[in-house]
Amino acid sequence: MSGLRQAGLLLLVIAVVVAAGCHSGTGHDSQEAAAAAPAAVGTAQEPVQSLGDMNEDGVASVTDAIAILRIVVGFDPYTPRADADNSGAAGVADAILVLRAVVGLGAWPIAPPDIFDNQIASTAPDAEVGEVDLPDGSQVNAALTHVILNISGNATSLDGWDLQQYLAQTGSTIAAWEPGLRQIVVETPDVQTTEDYLEDLPTLAAVDLAMPNIDARPTQASVFDPDPATFAGDYWMDQIRAREAWKVAVDTRGEVNSDVILGVVDTGIDVTNHFSVDQVETVGAALLGDGTDEVGHGTNVAGLMVAPGNDTIGACGIAWGNRIKVVDWWEQTAGAQFSFDIAQGIRVAIDAGAAVVNVSAGANTYSYDGAGNVTGILPHDACIILQQRFRMNMTPAVRYAMDQGALVVFAAGNDGEVVKDDDVLLPAGAPAGWADVWASNAMIVAATTSVGIEANYSREGAVVDIAAPGTLVGTAGAGVQGGGVYQATGTSFAAPIVAGIAGLVWSFDPSLTPQGVKDLIVASGGQSRTDIGGGIANALRALPAGGGTIIISWLPRSMTGAAAG
CATH class of the missing domain: 1.10.1330 (Type 1 dockerin domain)
Structure with missing residues (x-):
């Protein structure tokens, strides 16, 4: 025909x-006549x-x-x-x-669906990392061919069509979808770098904000196998009064009775030598990494959060009665690792049920030689800008935590040799209200030494909410590290102690809000110390008055020798 x-x-x-x-x-005709009627005074007629x-x-x-x-x-x-x-x-x-x-027999208007309808989360492809000049004049280390677009909360499929038409015109493609965070990653054409793309991006109804995909790294300074004869890595339990907190929180033996699940977004986990079988679950493997810990960092971090204390090895986490969801954002590949993966990981952990999520990672503020070897830390201003931009990339995930009633704990960073004035959370021009979600649903943790003073490697400043031990702390080792108890240094290991305290506090009083848990932990540190930015976390003081009892089936060996008071 x-x-x-x-x-x-x-x-x-x-x-x-x-x-x-x-x-x-x-x-x-009658419908067109009605549509042609003048608008009421003070109202605008818009199609x-x-x-x-x-x-x-x-x-x-x-x-x-x-x-x-x-x-x-x-x-x-x-x-x-x-x-x-x-x-x-x-x-x-x-x-x-x-x-x-x-003719009046059907509905009008016919509402278009949300831009993310029928879309599923996908991971961003590998990209080369390099220096990107931003429209505001600052410079960051980021993916050279990636741009993260934050999509408007009321963007429809029609707005999405306009966006995709623009992408087609510029030779760009949508490389990854993240409906939960309302973000997409655009892969720019080879002839156009991220900085050019951000500069040229027009105003589009679908897009609230465009951001570079910041180069990220775990916030680890060092990890080593200690000499058992001189091991003193459990000092952190006394510094935060963990043993005393356990005695208050745990006074009845029985089955595990804590519904508060912790989450960790890190390099994976090795459960071979630590952790109970039913305590750990790797989630998000189809989207991110498979959970195999190729470097040990994730195992070290998770150990400080939830490692059981009744084994023969000796590691013990502060919230050793809680379960944990593990998201592996880090893969040992030739490609760089980016902040978008971490943000996705936070969302995945929360969707899996985590109420407290630990992120021991941040912007990559190191300098490198031509062979890729670390040569030092970038200059002060570059470090400040990079971490602010990293937090910008994390904000949609923190906002998701707010919507879901969760708390996210971040390591402050290990460039403290050059940054002792981390006083501004986000860069100028950040959307209104973005800082507020950090105030209610996120914590930034600095590190102290074994004698309770600030660690020279730790970032400090007004953005820090609290500090915790992070220097030579004893924790669970992964198989690639020998599998025993390791001593680790970095703000990477201060953050999970605070995340573990949050789990302990929330288990003690499940009626608390994320803001309530945060307030108790911040208050436990006493008056803020000007040399850190916050006080030192105290697990005993953080337990709320009138809380309940966490019922568990055993007590950790580390409870012996607790002081009274």
């Missing part, structure tokens, strides 16, 4: 439906966004139906406005829906 004959038959469909509308006593509204005038009309049918028979190119029934294609049924609205 020729295109003209198809068009004739389809136009006959229009005539029949319109005639049916006329017999029903409702006509297009409503609707599927089927081909001429974008805000009114259902025969003209719109004809435009849809022209697409059906191949006279005009497809546009998602023609897909009135949201089936994924233009058809006669779409024209009929519009005509029913014309």
Whole structure:
């Protein structure tokens, strides 16, 4: 059948439906007259966004139906406005829906779906990392061909179509979707770098904010196998009064009775030598890493959070009665690792049930030689800008934590030799309200030494909420490290102690809010110390008055020798 004959038959469909509308006593003329009526004083007349509204005038009309049918028979190119029934294609049924609205038998407007409908989360591909000049004049280490777009909360499929048309025009593609955080990663064309793309990006209805994908690293200074004869890595338990807190929180033996699940976004976990079988679950393997800890960092971090204390090895986590969800964001590959992966990991851990999520990672503030070897720390201003931009990349994940009632704990960073004035959380121009979600649902943790003073490697400043031991702390070792108890140094290992305290506190009083848990931990440190930015966490003081009892089946060996008071 020729295109003209198809068009004739389809136009006959229009005539029949319109005639049916006329017999029903409702006509297009009356609708157009109503639409033409003047707006009330003080209100603006703006066309409503609707599927089927081909001429974008805000009114259902025969003209719109004809435009849809022209697409059906191949006279005009497809546009998602023609897909009135949201089936994924233009058809006669779409024209009929519009005509029913014309004659008053159907709804109008026909609301387009959200831009993320029918999209699933995907991971961003590898990218080369390098120096990126931002439109505000600052410079960061980031993916050279990635841009993160934060999508408006009310962006529809039509806005998404406009965005994809722009991407097609510039030779760009959507490399990754993250519906939970309302973000996409755009891969820029080879001829255009991230800095050019950010500079040239026009105002688009779908996009709230565009950001570089910051190069990220675990915040570890060193890890080594200690001499058992001189091992003193459990000092941290006394510095935060863990043993005394355990005696208050745990006074009855029985089955585990804590529904508070912790989460860790790190390099994976090795459960071979530590942890109970039913305590640990790796999640997000289909999206990120498979959970194999190739470097040991994730095992070290998780050990300080939840390692059981009743084994023969000796490691013990502060919240050793809690379960943990592990997300592996770090893969030992030739490609760089980026902040988008961490943000996705936070969302995955929360979706798996984690109420407290630890992130012992931050912007990569190290300098390198031509062979890729670390040569030192970048200059002060570069470190400040990089970490602010890293926190910008984390904010959608922290906002997700706020929406889900979770708390995210971050390591402050190990460039403290050059940064002792980390006083501004986010860079200038950050969207309104972004700092507020950090105030209620995130904590930044600095590190102290075995004698309770600030560690020289730890960042300090007003953004720090609390400090905890992070120097030569004893923790669970991974198989690649020998599997025993290791001593680790870095803000990477101060943060999980605080995350573990949060788990202990929340288990003690499950009625607390994330803000309530944070406030108790911050208050436990006493008056803020000007040399750190916050006090030193105290697990005993953090336990809320009038809390309950955490019922567990055994006590950790480390409880022996606790002081009274």
